Amino acid sequence: MKTASDTSVQIAHATAKGTVLDSNNLAIAGAVVHIFSKDTGVSVSQTTLSDGTFNFSVPAGNYTAEFFPPHNRTDLAKPSPISFSVQSGETKSLTVKFSVPTKVISGRAQFSNGIAVTDANISVYNSVSGQSMRIKTDSNGNYQFKAGPGKWIVNILPVEPSAAKWRAEGFGQEAIFSEDATAENRILNFPVSSALSKVMVTTVDQNNAPVSDAGVVLDAAGVIQTSVTQNIFREWRKSDGSGLAHFFAPQGVYFIRAFLPSESGFINPEEQKIEIGSAQDKSVKIVFRKKETITTVEITGKVKLDDGRPVDAVVWGWSQKGLSVETRANSSGEFRFTIPPNDRWSFGAGKEVGGFPYKSNQIIIDVFNAPVAIHLVLKRFGETALAPSVSVEQSATQKIIAQTQDGAKVTVPPSATAQTGNVSVDIKPTIEAPSQAASKVVSTVYEITVRDQVGQQIKQLQEEIEIVLPYDLNQLKAQGVTEDTIVPSFFDETTGTWVKLDNFIVDKEKKVIVAKVKHLTRFAIVAAADVVPPSPPTNVVAANLSGGSVRLSWLNPIADFHHAKIYRSTVQGELGSVIYHEVIGNSAVDGKGLVNGVAYYYLIRAVDSAGNESTNTTQITVVAVGTSSAVGTFAKNLRFGDKNDDVKALQEFLITEGVYPEALVTGYFGLLTRAAAIKFQEKYRADILTPLGLTDGTGFVGPSTRVKINAILSN
Structure with a gap:
């Protein structure tokens, strides 16, 4: 078996071995042992030998070991995963016991008139052990599982959802057992609607x-x-x-x-x-x-990173009438759509840059009969890099498990691919997927592929495989979404549609969605899109300050508001560039690159928690006065206690970088300015601190910090 995590770059310096036994201390052959490191991304599996043993050579680190019973053995309760650490040169020994299931979950599925539901699948899932099972109701609508201890989530679903003439009522149910070996029974009946x-x-x-x-x-x-x-x-x-x-x-x-x-x-x-x-x-x-048979309006635009560089991002749009479009910008960041008029459209874009996900806010435009030009600015989506892709190659006759560092996991049962020889399972995390009407992508997207030994892609499987999709509560909250409103979905490439998965369970304890599928494509978590933009800021005022900077002030809307966003242009009627992505307060100072005597057009928009921008287009005009050639170039070191015009320029710059919320331009390098300088240094840690062997900012604006400031200003 090969994985992307343990070939070439990972060197094995430690050993993890052990024995898998049953409750009578007899060896279990054919059990699957999977160990995974969130730190290094190592994801490897083995099948126990005839004496129940396994032996891994791995890099030193922290691991989680998961144990699966041999295929088709239902007389064993899956044990909880084991976490362990192993040092370089150390051998870690593990002994694992499968217990006999002593708990029983049973019940009946029936229509309101008492007639049995015979075409239902009942699925159960245990959050602690991660074990999942499924069984079909019998001719009397009955089902029964033998289970281990703990809490089990129990769901019902038609065997063939597209053909079934019934639906379950409400959410799944729970069966909770004690943690000991005491025999217990839980009866869970499922009423279904047939009308x-x-x-x-x-x-x-x-x-x-x-x-x-x-x-x-x-x-x-x-x-x-x-x-x-x-x-x-x-x-x-x-x-x-x-x-x-x-x-x-x-x-x-x-x-x-x-x-x-x-x-x-x-x-x-x-x-x-x-x-x-x-x-x-x-x-x-x-x-x-056909496009040529109806009236359309041309939408053109550009996609840029927040540092001004154009980027070939995936661009999408969807409207309140349910229409949707998707394209990719060219290398200059340019894109073009032709869409029907008289509709409200939301546009967005996404791109992986340097291993990090970048995404734009949703720009909401009322489209009538005139062409529209829009600008989409990408900023980093969260503080965590996308997990590296993972590839696992293994015999098709064995259980195959692939897992990414962020917790996404694919488990392929033996012979699910109906292949001989080896198959490879790949997981590629990405941000480049479109949001659509009623389906806003709110998680990392996972592109999952399985290939046979000659490299041909296998899209339809003989048996269901298990896919685990992680989610982040803070990330959901930042998009105005809760875990009760997320919907796991797959992207149907042939029709360009996000489709709700049929068979899934939301594990709120582990913050994952566990789904069963028989086809492979891109998978993600979506939510209903908030399509209502916030009200625009009011009472916008622009005033010249000493030193050539401009102070902007306004009143934010009371409801549906998260932050303000400020555009600046030298051409009336054009958005121009974003000089502030996120202003929490109601004022800001612009002193970046202004030229004396030039008119600047500012537009301040409100942004809600879902990323919708207000649709206002009225700009406020101000002519720059008293700018200096010294502004924008930092030639001298600056430190706590300094008081001069260079400190003023530094304060104005730190405001534009969003690290100086107090926005006091005094010319004195005090505690607030020092704190802002530290935030700036840590914001660009890789460029400023790492080369100096530092991890924390110092607040001293020396050569390394000045080089970064001047590089930003030059853009």
Whole structure:
């Protein structure tokens, strides 16, 4: 077996070995042992030998070992993972025992009239051990699991969701057992709803000819609904050769959206709203139109990093009428869309830069009949780099486990690929994936691929594999989302659609989503998009200050506000560049690169927690007065206690970098200025501190710090 984590760069200096036993101390052959290091990314697996032993050569570090029973053995309860550390030259010995399941989870699935549900899959998951199992209800609707101790999450799902004429009511249930070996029973029954209506959607072109292979979504939430839950009715079908896609749904109000990739030449149609009664059939026609047959408006734009460099990011847009577009900017950061007019559109972009995810705010534009030019500025999305890609190569007849440093994991059962020889499992974390109507991407995206021994990609599997998607609560909160409203989804490449996964469990203790799938593509966590921009700032005032800088002040909106964003341009009517990405207060000073006598046009927008910008376009004008050639060039060292114009210029610069929230331009290098200088040094630690062998900022503005400041100003 080979992994991207332990070939070439990782050198084995330690040993982790052990024995896997059953409750009678007999060796278990064929158990799978997987060890993983979050620190180094090492992810390796072995199958125990006939005497139950395993032996890993690994780099020194901290590890978690996970143990799986042999394939198809249901008489063993999976033990909890073991965390351990091993030093260079050390041998760590582990003894692991599988216990006999002494707990029983059973119950019945039935319709409201008492008739058994015989086409249901019941799945159970234990958060501590990570064990998951699934069983089909019998001819009487009954099911039974033998389980280990702890808390189990139990869910019900149709065997064939696309064909089933019933749906479960509410969320899954929990079974909680004691931690000892005492025999216990928990009965969990599942009532299901059978009063479903049939919705038949026909996709056609402008000539009424069938459009096949279109992605069609029937959703209980519309585009402008800003909060949904995981059990929301949201189902996806692909239209057949007759352009037909059918659904079974409970009575209620629904929204239909349809998608084709942009290269098809069609414009995706507007969202349609329908209402269906109990056991009522409904027929709906969705019309795709070629771009050349309808009136369109050209949207052009540029994508830049926050340091001003253009970048070839993935750019997407979606509208309140349910339309969506996607493209990639060229190397100059330029992109172009043609879209229908008279709609409100949200545009965004994403790109991996230097191993870090970069993402723009959502720019919301009301599009009418005139062309629109927009600028998207990418800033780092969180403080954590994307996890390195992982590749594991192993025999197709063995359980294969691949895991990234951020906790994403893929477990492939033996023979799931129906291949002989070796197969490789790859996980690639990325940020480059589009958000769409009702499906805003709020997590890292994981591109998962499996290839056979000659390198051919395997997209359809013979058995379900398990995928674990991690999420970060702080990251969700920063986007105005909670863990109760996230929806795990996959991206259907053929139709360009985010599709809700059918079979998943949200583990709130481990902050992961555990899903079962039989196909491979990109996977992510999405949420309903907040499409309402905040109100714009009011009472905007611009005034000249001594030294050639400009002070801006305004009043922020009271509700739906997170921070202000400031644009500056030398051309009236154009956004120009972002000089402040995030201002929490209600004032800022601009002293960066202003030229005496030049008119500058400032635009201040409000940004909400979901990243929506206010749509105001009215600029305020000010002519720079009293600027000096010394401003923007730092030739002398500066330190605590200094008092001069160079300190003023430093304070103005630190304000523009967002590290000096007090924004006091006094010319005195006091405690506040020193604290801001430390923040700046640590913001650019790799350029300023690391070359000097430092980890913490000092506040002394010496040669290394001045070089970085002058480099930024030169841009």
